[in-house]
Amino acid sequence: MVGAATNNLRDVSLEVPKKALTVFTGVSGSGKSSLVLDTIAAEAQRLVNDSYPSFVRNRLPQLAAPEVQSMSGLTFTALIDQRRFTGNARSTVSTASDTAPLLRLVFSRIGEPNAGYSPAYSFNDPSGMCPVCEGLGTVVDIDIDELIDPEKSIDEGPVRFSQFRPGVYRWKRFAYCGLFDREKPLKDYTDDEMDLFLYADQLKLPNPDPRFPKTARFDGVVTRMRDVYVKNRPSKISKPVREELDRLTAQRVCPECGGARVNAAARASLIDGRSIVDWTAMSVAELRRLLDGFSDARVEPALAGIRRTLDALLSVGLGYLSLDRESSTLSGGEAQRVKIVRHLGSALTDVTYVFDEPSTGLHPADVQRLNQLLIRLRDAGNTVLVVEHHPQVIRVADHVVDMGPGAGSRGGEVQFEGTPAELRQSDTLTGRLLARPLRLAHAPRRPSGEVLVERASAHNLAGFDAAVPLGVLTAVTGVAGSGKSSFATDELPRQHPEFAVVGQDPLRGGVRSTSLSVLGVADDVRRVFSDESGLAPAWFSFNSKGACPACRGKGYITTELAFLDDVATPCDECGGERFNERALSVRVEGRTIADVLTMTAEEVARLFGDRDEIAAKMRWLDRVGLGYVAVGQSLDTLSGGEKQRLLLAKHLSGVTDLSRERIVLDEPTTGLHPGDVDRINALFAELVEGGATLVVVEHNLRVVAEADHVIDIGPGAGVDGGRLVFAGTPAELAAHPDSLTGLALRIASGAAE
Structure with missing residues (x-):
């Protein structure tokens, strides 16, 4: 690559080794993503698209050429970023990981009684979906009491929804149908009249008003709302109308299938007393244990494929997920790891895989498994490019490119190229921070009091009690899926509403x-x-x-x-x-x-x-x-971490008395370079010195090491987690024999190898 100038890059020329694991690091905003995602990956994708016939090419996204003088040696490139899965309610972890077809095949072959071919076990196929919820697992009910004002007549506008107000098209449909007295209040309607007004379906009218559409039939108000706004909710809808619909409708579990999504025949088809619904409701770890003791020669190839996928999900730290979980509810980091699983079994070689901060949301114990996957992809004859801050990922790289020296206009230059060992000996900010062992806080601040969280039982929490000190910084730690967020962002503010949660929920506005x-x-x-x-x-x-x-x-x-x-x-x-x-x-x-x-x-x-x-x-x-x-x-x-820090800035800009502030933060260092994490630590220290109470859900050991108090939850994820492993200082945690977080602290501080 010669003369790259995309975004803030300053005429960067670089040779990236093929069939090696290269990590690109540097402070946030230094140009890592501009170099790897917006230049290398973007140009590779553009050139691949150009290789298709014009008919196909005209129907592909038209990518602009990045600002670079020349590039050579590019191969087919797969970008595995942190974009969440789309909000499609028909996509689950099983469909996103390509496990669903194998599960359906197994049950169609050996399930008893047999429900039919594979589609008969699919909630996305008419032959398998629940007929009431159409495979969604939930139904949307219209609140009739909220929708209808029985004191009003048709002329007065009895429907409390702006799309049916007097004078508009949908109001005219029942005003001019000829079935009702327009001046009579709805409370005086007979049962038959009210049933027609609400639920008529394609009724042929005997004597409509001339102003009624000549070719149309009459639908009741509820029937029309279900067809237009519930079953086929418009993709483009104004905020006021969306708020009205939220007020008038409520989503609940399907009364027919109980949320199982599939029909009665699929639910009744069992293998050793369990249905396909039972299998997908298990966590990945539970289902993998079940399949350890199960075999059947008739479906052994399919079972082997399921086991391979489950093993891959376990290896990226997703053993706590259930296969029936909607993919749109996964975090960006979880979605990225599911995408990794798709590529692990690929027969393609000499592919360039580009990863955007794959360690996001991972505990140090899970990062080690991630590293093994990256190495597997490399050893299969591929080139692996990783944008990353995590020291563990940098440590296993064959080659490191450090960008900087600063962010934005102060970045965009290559500061270092070489091995991880050479980086630690360099004078770059990244090198100096990597070479310095982590210091554990041995003199924590004294709390001003404490609050008690009793019988914490949200999600997978096992009902433990835990004290949260006030006036200090508390880090809540544990492997991904252990129950950290359930404790800090659900149980703590539920029992003590004075705690304000600044999380990573999507910001409206786009x-x-x-x-x-x-x-x-x-x-x-x-x-x-x-x-x-x-x-x-x-x-x-x-x-x-x-x-x-x-x-x-x-x-x-x-x-x-x-x-x-x-x-x-x-x-x-x-x-x-x-x-x-x-x-x-x-x-x-x-x-x-x-x-x-x-x-x-x-x-x-x-x-x-x-x-x-x-x-x-x-x-x-x-x-x-x-x-x-x-x-x-x-x-x-913006990334999830950036949005959270933006919300934190908004919250803090309105604070007048720090001593009254009690704030819960969910992984605020997501996407930050160690140097930027040190700045966040300095801000946390300033807030605490001013009297604030901070509770931070974190994997980042630089934050954990600086905390005054640590609550470690685990020991594992999902059903294997949810228990209080440890509560005390970082130094005490580092000495704890049964904590994975403690082990990571010992290694990072140089106390263990």
Whole structure:
């Protein structure tokens, strides 16, 4: 590769060894992803697409060429990133991992009584799905009492849903059907009239009003709502209408199948007393143990395939998942590991596999298993490229590329190339931090009190009691799936509501929301430009008057390709800046509103230094470790960890008395370089010194080592976890013989090898 300049890369030229495991590291925002994902992987994918015939190529996503002078030696590239699975309710862990077809095959061959061929055991096939919920496991009920106002007549609008208000199309359907007295309140309807009004289905009308559609038949209000808004909920729906539907409908377990999704015949077909529903409801670890003692020559090849997949899921630390879990509920890290499993059995060789921080969400004990998978892929004759911060992953690399020296405009250069041992001897920030053993906190701060969590039993928790000290930093640790989050984000705030949870839940807003809007300073920035120009603040919003007329403020034009992914191309009119010419004609200190959105928090704070309502919140954004992110970057492009730190900045910017703050954080260091983790540790220490109580769910040993108190949950995941393993200081945990976290601390601090 010669002269790469994608995003913040500064004319990078690099040779990456083939059929080796290469790790790209560096501080957050240094250019690792720009180099690996946006340049190497993007160009490889573009060239593969160009190899197809034009008919196929025109139906594939049109990828822009990365900014690079030349590249050679590229191979077919598979990108395994942390994008979550789509929100398709018909996708589960079993379907996503390709286990479902093998399970159905086994039951169709040896299940008794036999329900039929393989599709008869599928909740996605009409021959196997439950007829009531159509294979979803849940049904949506319409709350009639909430929907209908019996005191009102048709002319007065008896349906409490805006899409049926008087005068609109759907109101006219029952107003002009000729079946009802439009002036009579619904409470005076006979039972037959009310049944028709609510549940009529394609009724041929004997004497409709001339204004009723001539070719149409009459559907009741509930029937129409089910067809239009429940069974086939529109993909594009306004926020007010969505909120109305949430109020008028409720989702519950299907009364026919009890959530099993398949029909009665599939549920009744058993192997040794268990149905396919029972098999998929087990955790991966439980099902694997069951299959250890089970064999049948008629289906042995299928059973062998299931065992291989289950072993792969176990090896990436997903033994606690059940196969019937919806794939859309998996975290980004869990989804990435399921994708890894798909590739492990591939017969392809000389493939380039690109991983984006695969250790995310993994305990050090699980990272060791991840390393073995990466090595397996390499040893099968493939090239493995990994964007990663984790010291354990860096340690097993054949080759390391360290990017930096800083983030954003201060990064984009190759600081080091060589082996992990050579990196530790180098003078780069990454090298110095890797060479330094972890220091355990031996003098923890004294708590100001404590709260007791009693009989913790959420999810897999075994009903233990645990004290959480106040006024200090507590780390909650354990392997993935052990019950850490269940304890800290479910049980603790449920029993003690004064604890505020700052988690990684999706932020609403997507492409039209930014860090500025989340922090509540977007309007303040617009007012500055408004005062400068005399134009209304709406002219400086890409969601209002200031929007580019061509792309409507998105910065790109989306082309829909039917069954394929939509294709987005930069808007030619605004060049991706999102604003129209009038908005861009106004400047503050020489900067347009579009320029401001490309700045980092530090730059924005400097530009608006005389406006504390803006600068103060920008400083919080920098302090939580998001100083490298452009303040105008869309929320849908941020990782889970970045979104959580953004929410933390929002929370802290509104704090007036730290001594009253009790905050729970769920893995806030996700995606951070060790140097950035040290900055977060410094912020945590500052908050605690100010009197705040912090409870942090973490795998990162740099955070655990700095904690005043550690609650370790385990010892394993799922049914093998959920118990209190240890409570005490990090130094005491490192000496604990039965804790995997303690063992990891001993190794990282140099006390064990």
